[in-house]
Amino acid sequence: xxxxxxxxxxxxxxxxxxxxxxxxxxxxxxxxxxxxxxxxxxxxxxxxxxxxxxxxxxxxxxxxxxxxxxxxxxxxxxxxxxxxxxxxxxxxxxxxxxxxxxxxxxxxxxxxxxxxxxxxxxxxxxxxxxxxxxxxxxxxxxxxxxxxxxxxxxxxxxxxxxxxxxxxxxxxxxxxxxxxxxxxxxxxxxxxxxxxxxxxxxxxxxxxxxxxxxxxxxxxxxxxxxxxxxxxxxxxxxxxxxxxxxxxxxxxxxxxxxxxxxxxxxxxxxxxxxxxxxxxxxxxxxxxxxxxxxxxxxxxxxxxxxxxxxxxxxxxxxxxxxxxxxxxxxxxxxxxxxxxxxxxxxxxxxxxxxxxxxxxxxxxxxxxxxxxxxxxxxxxxxxxxxxxxxxxxxxxxxxxxxxxxxxxxxxxxxxxxxxxxxxxxxxxxxxxxxxxxxxxxxxxxxxxxxxxxxxxxxxxxxxxxxxxxxxxxxxxxxxxxxxxxxxxxxxxxxxxxxxxxxxxxx
Amino acid sequence: xxxxxxxxxxxxxxxxxxxxxxxxxxxxxxxxxxxxxxxxxxxxxxxxxxxxxxxxxxxxxxxxxxxxxxxxxxxxxxxxxxxxxxxxxxxxxxxxxxxxxxxxxxxxxxxxxxxxxxxxxxxxxxxxxxxxxxxxxxxxxxxxxxxxxxxxxxxxxxxxxxxxxxxxxxxxxxxxxxxxxxxxxxxxxxxxxxxxxxxxxxxxxxxxxxxxxxxxxxxxxxxxxxxxxxxxxxxxxxxxxxxxxxxxxxxxxxxxxxxxxxxxxxxxxxxxxxxxxxxxxxxxxxxxxxxxxxxxxxxxxxxxxxxxxxxxxxxxxxxxxxxxxxxxxxxxxxxxxxxxxxxxxxxxxxxxxxxxxxxxxxxxxxxxxxxxxxxxxx
Numbered sequence: 023x024x025x026x027x028x029x030x031x032x033x034x035x036x037x038x039x040x041x042x043x044x045x046x047x048x049x050x051x052x053x054x055x056x057x058x059x060x061x062x063x064x065x066x067x068x069x070x071x072x073x074x075x076x077x078x079x080x081x082x083x084x085x086x087x088x089x090x091x092x093x094x095x096x097x098x099x100x101x102x103x104x105x106x107x108x109x110x111x112x113x114x115x116x117x118x119x120x121x122x123x124x125x126x127x128x129x130x131x132x133x134x135x136x137x138x139x140x141x142x143x144x145x146x147x148x149x150x151x152x153x154x155x156x157x158x159x160x161x162x163x164x165x166x167x168x169x170x171x172x173x174x175x176x177x178x179x180x181x182x183x184x185x186x187x188x189x190x191x192x193x194x195x196x197x198x199x200x201x202x203x204x205x206x207x208x209x210x211x212x213x214x215x216x217x218x219x220x221x222x223x224x225x226x227x228x229x230x231x232x233x234x235x236x237x238x239x240x241x242x243x244x245x246x247x248x249x250x251x252x253x254x255x256x257x258x259x260x261x262x263x264x265x266x267x268x269x270x271x272x273x274x275x276x277x278x279x280x281x282x283x284x285x286x287x288x289x290x291x292x293x294x295x296x297x298x299x300x301x302x303x304x305x306x307x308x309x310x311x312x313x314x315x316x317x318x319x320x321x322x323x324x325x326x327x328x329x330x331x332x333x334x335x336x337x338x339x340x341x342x343x344x345x346x347x348x349x350x351x352x353x354x355x356x357x358x359x360x361x362x363x364x365x366x367x368x369x370x371x372x373x374x375x376x377x378x379x380x381x382x383x384x385x386x387x388x389x390x391x392x393x394x395x396x397x398x399x400x401x402x403x404x405x406x407x408x409x410x411x412x413x414x415x416x417x418x419x420x421x422x423x424x425x426x427x428x429x430x431x432x433x434x435x436x437x438x439x440x441x442x443x444x445x446x447x448x449x450x451x452x453x454x455x456x457x458x459x460x461x462x463x464x465x466x467x468x469x470x471x472x473x474x475x476x477x478x479x480x481x482x483x484x485x486x487x488x489x490x491x492x493x494x495x496x497x498x499x500x501x502x503x504x505x506x507x508x509x510x511x512x513x514x515x516x517x518x519x520x521x522x523x524x525x526x527x528x
Numbered sequence: 529x530x531x532x533x534x535x536x537x538x539x540x541x542x543x544x545x546x547x548x549x550x551x552x553x554x555x556x557x558x559x560x561x562x563x564x565x566x567x568x569x570x571x572x573x574x575x576x577x578x579x580x581x582x583x584x585x586x587x588x589x590x591x592x593x594x595x596x597x598x599x600x601x602x603x604x605x606x607x608x609x610x611x612x613x614x615x616x617x618x619x620x621x622x623x624x625x626x627x628x629x630x631x632x633x634x635x636x637x638x639x640x641x642x643x644x645x646x647x648x649x650x651x652x653x654x655x656x657x658x659x660x661x662x663x664x665x666x667x668x669x670x671x672x673x674x675x676x677x678x679x680x681x682x683x684x685x686x687x688x689x690x691x692x693x694x695x696x697x698x699x700x701x702x703x704x705x706x707x708x709x710x711x712x713x714x715x716x717x718x719x720x721x722x723x724x725x726x727x728x729x730x731x732x733x734x735x736x737x738x739x740x741x742x743x744x745x746x747x748x749x750x751x752x753x754x755x756x757x758x759x760x761x762x763x764x765x766x767x768x769x770x771x772x773x774x775x776x777x778x779x780x781x782x783x784x785x786x787x788x789x790x791x792x793x794x795x796x797x798x799x800x801x802x803x804x805x806x807x808x809x810x811x812x813x814x815x816x817x818x819x820x821x822x823x824x825x826x827x828x829x830x831x832x833x834x835x836x837x838x839x840x841x842x843x844x845x846x847x848x849x850x851x852x853x854x855x856x857x858x859x860x861x862x863x864x865x866x867x868x869x870x871x872x873x874x875x876x877x878x879x880x881x882x883x884x885x886x887x888x889x890x891x892x893x894x895x896x897x898x899x900x901x902x903x904x905x906x
């Protein structure tokens with residue numbers, strides 16, 4: 023009267039195998055679940071009982087004990103409903119144990135016995151090494167991304183039991199659609215009129231993976247430029263796509279048609295986002311936050327000055343390491359978080375402060391606004407530019423601008439050059455290799471020295487400027503040496519950074 | 529009788545009365561006809577005729593005296609009482625002269641010298657800042673005391689300029705907040721330098737909590753009171769500098785304004801003043817000429833030393849180093865233009881424009897700040 027059913031629970035963006043052990047013994051009828059279940063699992067007792075009854079199967083009138091092994095770690099989520107039900111059916115004799123050989127189960131049950139999809143099906147299935155993995159039919163397409171032909175889908179408990187006994191067919195699983203095609207890359211860069219500098223900055227950000235800060239009055243096109251950035255990025259590699267898909271699955275965001283997330287994601291949380299929503303954590307299984315959902319893509323923080331300062335400063339470590347290490351008393355998890363940060367903000371509360379002499383804010387208001395962004399965070403933006411409102415002639419007519427397709431070609435070329443240096447993009451060139459990969463002409467070195475003497479550049483800023491200059495030289499296909507032209511442009515694409523830090527009282 | 533903070537008996541009570549936080553008129557009436565100590569005890573006992581509803585009786589407690597005196601002692605602040613020796617003679621005849629004044633440095637530098645008050649906006653353009661610095665420097669060289677308010681923008685630029693000549697007249701700052709409040713960043717450095725060479729004055733008592741907005745209005749009135757000439761360098765249409773202008777006009781003090789671009793919002797106030805008939809300022813000579821007229825016939829003031837005309841020592845026009853730089857130079861004027869505008873005007877690529885601007889900046893043919901570029905003012 024004992025059964026053990028393999029399954030898995032979610033931990034960050036990974037699945038952890040769990041064995042669901044069911045024991046049925048004599049005594050007063052009862053149903054207990056042990057092994058550190060969370061509230062959702064304790065509630066599953068009632069769901070399982072109703073689902074079994076609704077499916078016309080026999081509920082054992084004995085004492086039922088369910089243990090979730092390993093019993094020392096906390097488990098959460100409703101994906102254990104199905105393995106618990108199967109364990110009870112096997113231990114109670116309603117299903118012969120030999121048909122469950124080498125079979126794992128994941129799924130939530132409805133009261134009518136239907137199988138419902140659960141978040142994180144991709145990492146859950148990836149953690150299970152069995153000959154057959156049964157998942158809800160609605161999740162089967164996603165599960166096949168990692169489980170392949172081992173995955174079986176089932177629509178409800180009655181059909182599942184029939185299929186296991188060989189008395190009925192398995193549900194059909196919709197074939198995996200091909201990766202979303204390239205046409206869905208979002209809005210086109212050609213729509214942005216004027217803004218030659220803004221367009222160039224977006225191109226450089228995409229080509230080199232440089233973090234970008236856009237400062238400008240309302241209506242200057244900050245959001246318009248930012249939303250076009252993901253369309254310029256190259257599609258994710260197979261490995262990256264799998265990683266991103268696991269994260270999105272673990273967070274419970276819907277995957278389209280069981281396809282891998284093939285395009286770099288674009289996440290734009292509102293500035294009311296809590297710290298946990300941004301960096302992850304919170305639930306029993308430590309859900310990935312926005313920065314992990316933006317892994318491999320773009321994290322766009324509009325109205326950067328309105329985000330709580332603590333929340334922004336928490337981005338500093340993930341920005342450096344590409345991973346966020348969440349530590350809690352009972353559990354800890356490392357979530358991937360390598361994203362391209364794009365910030366947009368007004369120069370001051372009145373919004374007009376970028377044009378010299380036209381700000382109408384009080385000094386105190388400007389100082390308060392300047393303090394919102396800490397200097398270390400500001401320093402991490404490789405590109406920081408001050409945008410003006412576009413010219414009227416450019417808006418009404420003007421020459422058509424380059425389309426995203428043209429720019430994407432150049433971006434791809436620069437990424438290829440970076441790959442030859444052994445990095446994914448130029449922004450990831452490690453500091454010790456800077457001398458090797460970004461040799462400077464005498465003129466470029468003079469320009470840098472002048473900026474540093476003026477106190478407008480920190481040591482970190484210096485490294486970042488050199489990487490941007492590398493990207494610019496690659497875009498021009500100008501050879502290994504960084505010339506004065508590239509260095510001047512790199513410096514100018516970061517000008518708003520010193521403007522903002524001068525607004526802050528030191 | 530000297531006490532722990534280094535203040536005399538009278539100074540101690542005068543400072544205490546200033547620290548009650550009453551407005552300037554009321555503070556002066558507290559001291560009018562009383563010795564400071566007598567005024568204090570009358571207030572503390574609720575018998576002062578200027579405090580009929582006993583509003584300040586509960587505040588006039590002995591710990592306040594000790595607190596203010598300690599703050600004065602720690603920061604080297606002197607207390608100047610209306611009508612007593614040491615009080616600036618320039619303020620004596622003013623109908624709104626402060627009853628008690630606090631100072632760091634040597635306020636007597638204002639005596640026997642002409643005084644020009646320079647006011648202007650906090651959000652100044654590079655043009656305004658460079659003119660303010662140039663005027664401040666020229667006036668100090670000519671032996672004129674430059675008085676300004678220590679606010680960001682025009683005021684600090686004027687003082688920075690006035691500190692440049694080694695042998696010029698010392699500058700004087702009149703600030704709205706108390707002298708023991710900590711100024712931030714670069715302002716702290718400037719305030720120290722002004723106090724070392726000249727003086728920093730304030731009507732707000734040390735150890736006061738915060739700085740209400742009316743303190744700045746009161747400060748603007750005091751600046752007009754000490755001025756021989758008021759120069760507005762750059763000011764918005766409804767800028768606070770116009771308070772000083774109004775106070776100056778009320779006192780019959782001459783006002784001048786620096787003309788600016790009609791497109792620059794930071795010059796709208798100045799240009800409006802010029803339309804109203806205020807004398808324009810092209811350079812320091814225009815200011816000095818008016819100063820001469822104002823102080824003509826007054827034996828108590830040493831006239832300014834007129835510097836040699838500046839025209840000859842202007843640098844010869846530097847040349848743009850190459851054709852691309854020349855094209856970028858042609859696209860610049862004296863109004864700051866965004867990088868985007870320069871790119872559009874020249875039709876060059878961003879890299880070429882950036883390169884050209886850096887080359888021009890290296891030979892002082894272009895100035896840039898925060899991504900905005902213009903030709904240098906002079």
